[in-house]
Amino acid sequence: MKIFCGRANPTTGSMEWLEEGEDYDYHQEIARSRYADMLHDKDRNVKYYQGIRAAVSRVKERGEKAIVLDIGTGTGLLSMMAASAGADFCYAIEVFKPMANAAVKIVEKNGFSDKIKVINKHSTEVTVGPDGDMQCRANILVTELFDTELIGEGALPTYEHAHKYLVQEGCEAVPHRATVYAQLVESRRMWSWKKLFPVHVEAEDGEKILIPPSEMENCPGVPSVCDIQLNQMPSSDFSTLSDVVTMFSVDFSKPVQSASTYYRVQLEPVKSGKAQIVLSWWDIDMDPSGMINCTMAPYWVKPTSALQWRDHWMQCVYFLPREEPVLQGEKLYLTACRDEYSVWYNLQKAREGENNAGEEEHKADVCVESPVCRCRAHLLWNRPRFGELNDQNRTRRYIESLRKVLKTDSVCLCISDGSLLPVLAHYLGAKQVQCMQPSRTDLYHPHELWQAFFKANHLEDKIKIIEARPELLKPSHLEDKKISVLVGEPFFTTSLLPWHNLYFWYARTAVSTHLASNVTVLPQSASLHMMIVEFQDLWRIWSPCGICEGFDVQTMDDMIKNSLNFRESKEAEPHPLWEYPCRSLSEPEEVLTFDFTKPVPQHCLSTEGSVKLLRKGKSHGAVLWMEYHLAADISVSTGLMQLSNEKGNCEWNPHCKQAVYFFSSIIESEILSDPTAVTYAINFDTKTGEIAMDFKL
Secondary structure: OEEEEEEEOOOOOOEEEEEEEOOHHHHHHHHOOOHHHHHOOHHHHHHHHHHHHHHHHHHHHOOOOOEEEEEOOOOOHHHHHHHHOOOOEEEEEOOOHHHHHHHHHHHHHOOOOOOEEEEOOOHHHOOEOOOOOEOOOEEEEEEOOOOOOOOOOOHHHHHHHHHHHOEEEEEEEEOOEEEEEEEEEEOHHHHOOOOOOOEEEEEOOEEEEEOOOHHHHOOOOOOOOEEEOHHHOOHHHOEEOOOOEEEEEEEOOOOOOOOOEEEEEEEOOOOOEEEEEEEEEEEEEOOOOOOOEEEOOOOOOOOOOOOOOOOOOOEEEEEEEEEEEEOOOOOEEEEEEEOOOOEEEEEEEOOOOOOHHHHHHHHOOOOOOOOOOOOOHHHHOOHHHHHHHOOHHHHHHHHHHHHHHOOOOOEEEEEOOOOOHHHHHHHOOOOEEEEEOOOOOOOOOHHHHHHHHHHHOOOOOOEEEOOOOHHHOOHHHHOOOOEEEEEOOOOOOOOOOHHHHHHHHHHHHHOHHHEEEEEEEEOOEEEEEEEEEEEOOHHHHHOOOOEEOOEEOHHHHHHHHHHHHHOHHHOOEEEOHHHOOEEEOOOOEEEEEEEOOOOOOOOOEEEEEEEEOOOOOOOOEEEEEEEEEEEOOEEEEOOEEEEEOOOOEEEEOOOOOEEEEEOHHHHHOOOOOOOOEEEEEEEEEOOOOEEEEEEEO
């Protein structure tokens, strides 16, 4: 059976209906599930196995049968650990049907079918009793329901329900407890992901300062966690203002409450500075004594221990509602508020002469309501976009380029989402400035944000917002004038892969009839670049596992491979490579160019060739990115910023995701030892706006 899927094409801007197989959603879910990453997490797997063995032993020592409940079993790995540790019976619950089917096959292949029953239900629908899914309540609760924030996947309500209906009172739990830690820091880099800094522009009539509207300045932002690989954040990019503090713990062996609550700790800064950010992570104790511990602590907290790389659990960055100047040694209260699925933080100063008894008075000040964005900017821009808009070097390049092309009689149209370019164009002397923001959705209306922006800078009557898509532009929108300067960053909120921002080219084509014959287009062109790399760790998310802690999980490998072959392996996927170190094995190469001074051609743009591998290493894949050529000698890169030639270490644009095309040799587990070159064929279909690519080692 075929199904039709509607989607807005991010490159061409058109609405499309695609015919997909009925398994399309399922294959996407499996291909992007990152189960491989968890199976490669040696530290996690070893600690779970140790904790399960210890829990089974404690139950047996009491003379009881060991009955295990494993919620969110996935491959069935933890249940097989329990069965091999001597558990009498395991109930393995998995709500995702294809995964439950795989677990049945894996359990059978490893010879545990008589000890493990896989139940394809949500744990809250599982019944207990002679005719139920489970014959009796379990006395060992094993789960892996955690995300980077600990509670974001619904761990608390799941535990709450399990204790009420599925496990015995006083049961053993693996993990036994989780503890959340926090540290107060000052970081201009991370703070730039939450708010917009003033922009300074040197104009003909003196310096202009672009300021954000007050509602943006005072906005708490959105409650969604910012989870990153904090181990890739250099220590020069932040300053720790406090010691690490324990915020709260959850004991999973006792009934768990999921209702909203808060936890408060008193702390004294070890250094004066601006408190802006709370960095947070957790650890889990697999046993009551805390001897078997699995931690997400970043490099500066445990500098002596070897760090386990993992992508399924990282670290959290929380933004305080506002910047607070703090003094070394003063008394502060840090509060972590949470609901069922998310956490947020507040910082308050202790009042004069107050001791711990004064805490009660502070309770009234605690905000247990989740932060809500009131300024709309946090709905329109994600955190990397805030960072990009705050990047002074990047802004300087646009200012220099605009200076070269703008005249006092310029009629300027800007096509980009949430861009500062219209304001820069006005400050730099354009006679008439209009802007279009094509990616409007029902959720947010960018023009309301921009009206507030223009008002804060007294520009209401200077810049006009055109509320129409490029193909619907009329002469009346432009006061019957022709566009002499067409600008774009380009940036569109619907873009996922670097080349999706080529929508600017399609928009430029749609407004062709409104362009003056001598129009200047900025950027004048774009180019697609490529480089072959060896990843330090990112390759693991696609790599088969085979045997995990002595258990054969090849069924899972085959399932992922099958889903990748369905389509995903023939496509590139977006990754922020500043978080995922790699080294280049080839020189960067320009593979395609796009001329924005002319409309999109009818024919496809294609190229093929071969790249020489200059360094020895494992060719895991190709990284692709765009460069935009603003003026003769000024360009901006969305990818490679710097390459150190000796080792091939790469520095990537931290505000953009780059496209990674993993070579199939990773999935097949047959990376060639020393290929000397990689051949490629890349085709840009101008009708669909899609790039197809093929690589051979």
